[in-house]
Amino acid sequence: MLYIFKFPDIGEGVTEGKILEWFVKKGQKISEGDPVVKMETDKVVADIPSPRSGVIKNIFGKVGDTINVDDALVEIEIAGDEAGDEMEIKKKEVPVEEEGYGVIGHIEDATTDAFLPATGEGLENNADKVAATVKTKIMATPVARKMAKDLGLDINEITGTGPAGRVMKIDIQRAFSQKQGADSLSVKPIADRSISTQAVSIPSGGKTEELSQIRKTIAARMVESKFTAPHATSFEEVEISRLVEIREEIKERFSGDGIRITYMPFILKATALALKNHPKLNCHLDMKNNRVIYNDKYNIGIAIDTPDGLIVPVINNADTKSIVELAAELKDKSNRARQRKLTLDELRGNTFSVTNYGSIAGIYGAPIINYPDVAILGVGRIHKKPIVKNDQIVPGNILPLSLAVDHRIVDGADAARFLRELMEYLAEPVSMLLL
Amino acid sequence: MKVIEKEKVQIFDAFNPFQGQRLKIMNPDGEIINDQWMPDITENRIIEAYKNMLYARIVDLKAVSFQRQGRLYTLPSNFGQEAAAVGSAMAIRRDDWLVPAYRELGAWLTHGLTALDYFLYVGGSEEGCRFGDDVKMAPFSVPISSQLTHAAGLGHAVNYKNGKEVVLTYFGDGGTSEGDFHESMNWAAVFGCPVIFFCNNNGYAISLPRDKQSKVEMLAQKAIGYGMPGIQVDGNDFFAVYKATSEAAAYARSGNGPVMIEAVTYRRGAHTTSDDPGRYRPGEEEKEWESRDPLLRFRAYLEKRELWNQEKEDKFSEQSKKDIDNQFAEYEARGNTPLEDIFSYMYKDMPDLLKHQMIELQSFQSRRKDE
Amino acid sequence: MAVMNLVQAVNSAIDEKLADDENVLVFGEDVGRNGGVFRATDGLQDKYGEKRVFDTPLAESSIIGAGVGMAMNGLRPICEIQFSGFIYPAFNQIISHVSRMRYRSRGTRTASMVIRAPYGGGIRALESHSESAEAIYGHVPGLKVVIPSTPYDAKGLLISAIEDDDPVLFLEPKKIYRAIKQDVPEKLYRIKIGKASVLQEGEQLTLIAYGAMIKPSQQAIQMAKKEGYSIELIDLRTIFPLDKETVIASVKKTGRMVVVHEAPRSFGVGAELMALANEDAFLYLEAPPTRVTGADTIVPLPKGEDLYFPDAERIFDAIRKTIKF
Numbered sequence A: 001m002l003y004i005f006k007f008p009d010i011g012e013g014v015t016e017g018k019i020l021e022w023f024v025k026k027g028q029k030i031s032e033g034d035p036v037v038k039m040e041t042d043k044v045v046a047d048i049p050s051p052r053s054g055v056i057k058n059i060f061g062k063v064g065d066t067i068n069v070d071d072a073l074v075e076i077e078i079a080g081d082e083a084g085d086e087m088e089i090k091k092k093e094v095p096v097e098e099e100g101y102g103v104i105g106h107i108e109d110a111t112t113d114a115f116l117p118a119t120g121e122g123l124e125n126n127a128d129k130v131a132a133t134v135k136t137k138i139m140a141t142p143v144a145r146k147m148a149k150d151l152g153l154d155i156n157e158i159t160g161t162g163p164a165g166r167v168m169k170i171d172i173q174r175a176f177s178q179k180q181g182a183d184s185l186s187v188k189p190i191a192d193r194s195i196s197t198q199a200v201s202i203p204s205g206g207k208t209e210e211l212s213q214i215r216k217t218i219a220a221r222m223v224e225s226k227f228t229a230p231h232a233t234s235f236e237e238v239e240i241s242r243l244v245e246i247r248e249e250i251k252e253r254f255s256g257d258g259i260r261i262t263y264m265p266f267i268l269k270a271t272a273l274a275l276k277n278h279p280k281l282n283c284h285l286d287m288k289n290n291r292v293i294y295n296d297k298y299n300i301g302i303a304i305d306t307p308d309g310l311i312v313p314v315i316n317n318a319d320t321k322s323i324v325e326l327a328a329e330l331k332d333k334s335n336r337a338r339q340r341k342l343t344l345d346e347l348r349g350n351t352f353s354v355t356n357y358g359s360i361a362g363i364y365g366a367p368i369i370n371y372p373d374v375a376i377l378g379v380g381r382i383h384k385k386p387i388v389k390n391d392q393i394v395p396g397n398i399l400p401l402s403l404a405v406d407h408r409i410v411d412g413a414d415a416a417r418f419l420r421e422l423m424e425y426l427a428e429p430v431s432m433l434l435l
Numbered sequence B: 001m002k003v004i005e006k007e008k009v010q011i012f013d014a015f016n017p018f019q020g021q022r023l024k025i026m027n028p029d030g031e032i033i034n035d036q037w038m039p040d041i042t043e044n045r046i047i048e049a050y051k052n053m054l055y056a057r058i059v060d061l062k063a064v065s066f067q068r069q070g071r072l073y074t075l076p077s078n079f080g081q082e083a084a085a086v087g088s089a090m091a092i093r094r095d096d097w098l099v100p101a102y103r104e105l106g107a108w109l110t111h112g113l114t115a116l117d118y119f120l121y122v123g124g125s126e127e128g129c130r131f132g133d134d135v136k137m138a139p140f141s142v143p144i145s146s147q148l149t150h151a152a153g154l155g156h157a158v159n160y161k162n163g164k165e166v167v168l169t170y171f172g173d174g175g176t177s178e179g180d181f182h183e184s185m186n187w188a189a190v191f192g193c194p195v196i197f198f199c200n201n202n203g204y205a206i207s208l209p210r211d212k213q214s215k216v217e218m219l220a221q222k223a224i225g226y227g228m229p230g231i232q233v234d235g236n237d238f239f240a241v242y243k244a245t246s247e248a249a250a251y252a253r254s255g256n257g258p259v260m261i262e263a264v265t266y267r268r269g270a271h272t273t274s275d276d277p278g279r280y281r282p283g284e285e286e287k288e289w290e291s292r293d294p295l296l297r298f299r300a301y302l303e304k305r306e307l308w309n310q311e312k313e314d315k316f317s318e319q320s321k322k323d324i325d326n327q328f329a330e331y332e333a334r335g336n337t338p339l340e341d342i343f344s345y346m347y348k349d350m351p352d353l354l355k356h357q358m359i360e361l362q363s364f365q366s367r368r369k370d371e
Numbered sequence C: 001m002a003v004m005n006l007v008q009a010v011n012s013a014i015d016e017k018l019a020d021d022e023n024v025l026v027f028g029e030d031v032g033r034n035g036g037v038f039r040a041t042d043g044l045q046d047k048y049g050e051k052r053v054f055d056t057p058l059a060e061s062s063i064i065g066a067g068v069g070m071a072m073n074g075l076r077p078i079c080e081i082q083f084s085g086f087i088y089p090a091f092n093q094i095i096s097h098v099s100r101m102r103y104r105s106r107g108t109r110t111a112s113m114v115i116r117a118p119y120g121g122g123i124r125a126l127e128s129h130s131e132s133a134e135a136i137y138g139h140v141p142g143l144k145v146v147i148p149s150t151p152y153d154a155k156g157l158l159i160s161a162i163e164d165d166d167p168v169l170f171l172e173p174k175k176i177y178r179a180i181k182q183d184v185p186e187k188l189y190r191i192k193i194g195k196a197s198v199l200q201e202g203e204q205l206t207l208i209a210y211g212a213m214i215k216p217s218q219q220a221i222q223m224a225k226k227e228g229y230s231i232e233l234i235d236l237r238t239i240f241p242l243d244k245e246t247v248i249a250s251v252k253k254t255g256r257m258v259v260v261h262e263a264p265r266s267f268g269v270g271a272e273l274m275a276l277a278n279e280d281a282f283l284y285l286e287a288p289p290t291r292v293t294g295a296d297t298i299v300p301l302p303k304g305e306d307l308y309f310p311d312a313e314r315i316f317d318a319i320r321k322t323i324k325f
Helices: A141-150 A169-180 A213-225 A241-255 A264-277 A323-338 A412-427 A430-434 B010-014 B043-068 B081-088 B105-110 B115-122 B146-160 B179-191 B219-227 B238-256 B281-291 B294-304 B310-334 B339-344 B352-370 C007-021 C044-048 C059-070 C089-099 C134-138 C152-165 C209-228 C243-253 C269-284 C303-309 C312-325
Strands: A002-006 A016-022 A037-041 A045-049 A056-060 A066-068 A072-077 A230-241 A283-286 A290-292 A300-306 A309-311 A353-354 A375-379 A383-389 A392-406 B095-099 B167-172 B195-201 B229-235 B260-263 C003-006 C024-030 C054-056 C075-080 C114-119 C142-146 C166-173 C180-182 C195-199 C205-209 C230-237 C238-240 C257-264 C290-294
Touching: A037 A072, A141 A169, A169 C166, A213 A309, A230 A412, A241 A392, A241 A412, A264 A300, A264 A353, A264 A375, A264 A412, A264 A430, A283 B281, A300 A323, A309 B095, A375 A412, A392 A412, A412 A430, B010 B229, B010 B238, B043 B081, B043 B105, B043 B238, B043 B294, B043 B310, B081 B105, B081 B167, B081 B195, B081 B238, B081 B260, B081 B294, B095 B146, B105 B115, B115 B310, B115 C290, B146 B179, B146 B195, B167 C054, B167 C114, B179 B195, B195 B219, B195 B238, B219 B229, B219 B260, B229 B238, B238 B260, B260 C269, B339 B352, B339 C152, B339 C303, B352 C142, C003 C007, C007 C024, C007 C152, C007 C166, C007 C180, C024 C059, C024 C114, C044 C209, C059 C075, C059 C089, C114 C152, C134 C142, C134 C166, C134 C238, C134 C257, C134 C269, C142 C152, C152 C180, C166 C209, C195 C209, C205 C209, C205 C243, C209 C230, C209 C312, C230 C243, C243 C269, C257 C269, C257 C312, C269 C290, C290 C312
Parallel strands: A300 A353, A353 A375, B095 B167, B167 B195, B195 B260, B229 B260, C024 C054, C024 C075, C075 C114, C114 C166, C142 C166, C205 C230, C205 C257, C257 C290
Antiparallel strands: A002 A072, A016 A037, A016 A066, A037 A045, A056 A072, A230 A392, A283 A290, A300 A309, A375 A392, A383 A392, C003 C180, C142 C238, C195 C230
């Protein structure tokens, strides 16, 4: 007679186990006590012994399967009548089945004596199950769902203002702006204006060009940065005649190695050193969690103008690099930026950024902070200008600086103090040597 | 409208189903009881006929055995119907059409099919119906009697092209109840199609006995309803079957239109390997028909004339078994149907829709293999 | 209660109704003496006599057509067609008469009858024995189409079908005729036609199947569980009229839908359900509804069968793709 051996409760609250190894196969003779299977539970790995002697008729489950306590493990054909054992399944009277009828084909037989219980549906004493209250999801069009996903938002947490509470695109935009650190003032984000649906009238006849991926990204980043962080900009001039002299002296020495010493390596170095004493300008603002993260690295992003648009490679650990190293890296990165050969890693990780529009034109600027930084230094065109020195009017070499900061975390005084130190280094370059 | 005088064929007059007359030539003991109707057939051809029947029986029994071993799927039994199959198929030419149902193995093998083709078909491959140019057969037909309309159409086309072929088509006693039987017989008669409607009356349609299938005394009587001759023959008598079919073929080939032949035989086996005849027919009946077996009597006839003996029987059986085993091995070597074939034969040019489904399935299968 | 497999449950349902209603009769090929090739009518002729349980000649069109006539004259015929692939000779009767009788006579003549047939494939059979044409019948107005997946459901649904005043096409998935054993009440009980059954509740995806596809669907759900997915399984049970309410409520909850059927893909039950999801649950969808089906080809003979029918892995693949959309 067939005996189904089920995965026993081996105690300690174990409810399921994973089959690690079978010790038997179909048709094999086993004796009471022989191990049948090796099971892994969250408490122990155990060999399960057979409670009976007989022949294995069927094995349920494969190595790697997870089964529950009381699931069938093996079917054993045991000899003789062994009535009255509580572990045995009650066998119901099943009609004897004919072998292989059906005219055509092969119909598989239920392999064990085990059977499903009745569901009770349709019987008088079994009222139809009351439908559970239907839990539904947020309503939104697939387009809106995708937008939320792209912006990294959980659409189920967005309140919908559309028909019947539908989440509209505008709701997602709002949620996104809020995520960027909107404070409790609940100011309507200016970003909304960018998705205005008012018809604009443009004169006809112009050329239409689809936005490139870079341009789209730049556009998005600019909106994100400018309309999330309240920018405050300070302007300063630093007299760099000393720097001009030094640069003249050394540039010959290195030109043979193909290294062009411009002012930028000095500016980078000075910036990095100044940031060390003004961590407020080298941090990251996490409004979602109401905290500020001070970076211990000084990775400066350099804005490079390329034919495809603005690209900002990062010079890591600018504080540890020499002028020559900085110059070399600058050259390499800006070349590769123009050739679109930078890696993704080289375009991120910035803690502060510098933009040198002055190399083309522009004295003062109001640059847009490169998120996730909190500040950006704009470098203007170095030019000669009359200055007052020792109460005399003399020609001076002026380097204009424009520093934009995120006024949520950087106050005007912090910005000013940083600028003052930066200017000291640039005005007297030898001081950079000493630190 | 000119009425074409139909040829009067003696044999159709001599054996009138409305008078309960059945054509018998060789009795169950192998004796010729009706010499005047013996067909014109050489000794060699007679021996060939017996060999065809014996070969067909061996293929059939081996197939059933392979099925029991799980190496073939459900298949119909041909046991006991060899004379009806071989006798009729040998009476037509190789370039005549044969439109089968599914229980005429002896006829198919005679008409050019191989045991390999048969194994492929009952082994579950469409390759079994990929007939060569020299096998003028329609594919096997499962829906009962539906093939009779095709037979009528095939015959119609022969006339259309001024051809001289005939169409030999098979169905069972059960098949005479289907609507398609009525429509096909009618069409063929109305248009004078050269079709031999050959009814294998083996006594049962699965479990329904012949007398519950129809109230006519002889199924051959039905022919009159369509204006064609009908004749009943002893289906286990090779000569009777051969004679009737030859006459019918000559009649049809001469432009006289269709003929119905009812061959009375017995399905000694089950309907298919998944059927249990013990449920619906008595054992005595089966025993009775054992003594009327077509091979038994034919062998007796041959041995009486010293055209056959035990040694020849053993030798031929051995040879046949070897040959069939080889073909079976070939079948087993063919394996499963490739995925592309499932899609390639739907349309002449595979529509894009189908191409995409095929590619989708292919990529899933190869991904599955990788995992 | 008795333990029965699906074909035994069918037998039990017919037995109950033959006893309960003297106008019920059963006929078809080999159903009397032989008890049906699958034994669905086993023992019934002995019990109720040849007048009520009888064998017909080999002629499907007349089996259905005579059934129409009987129904018109007040009887409740249960017509057995031996395999669903042999319904085709009776197609004209079904479409031209069975489905239209009530409509054309404004209810004065009704085709209150059941047409039962084993259907579906995966049984290693010859041609015509693996058909799945439920979508075709679902598309014919005037018919009801029912496909049970368990013995308990089969009996309850068949009793409802026999009692239904409309014609019901009762398709029995022969692949699982003997594969499931279940406790089934030994008395009359009814399961409503047009009501789907939620076999398992889940949160992330609604898997809809019926007939022999329930088992591989359950296996796929086990595979999905290992990846931490929570899948809701609905057994459609009735193809027409579809239980839109249950399906839509579920899709609104989970936001994702996969339909499984062995019938060919185009113009099938899957297409219909996807259309409904689109119409009534569009705003709740997280991913496009999809279907796992047989291909738009003839069902291959046994040597090609395994590639054709959806199995647990194909279903799981669709589940995973949909959740990861």
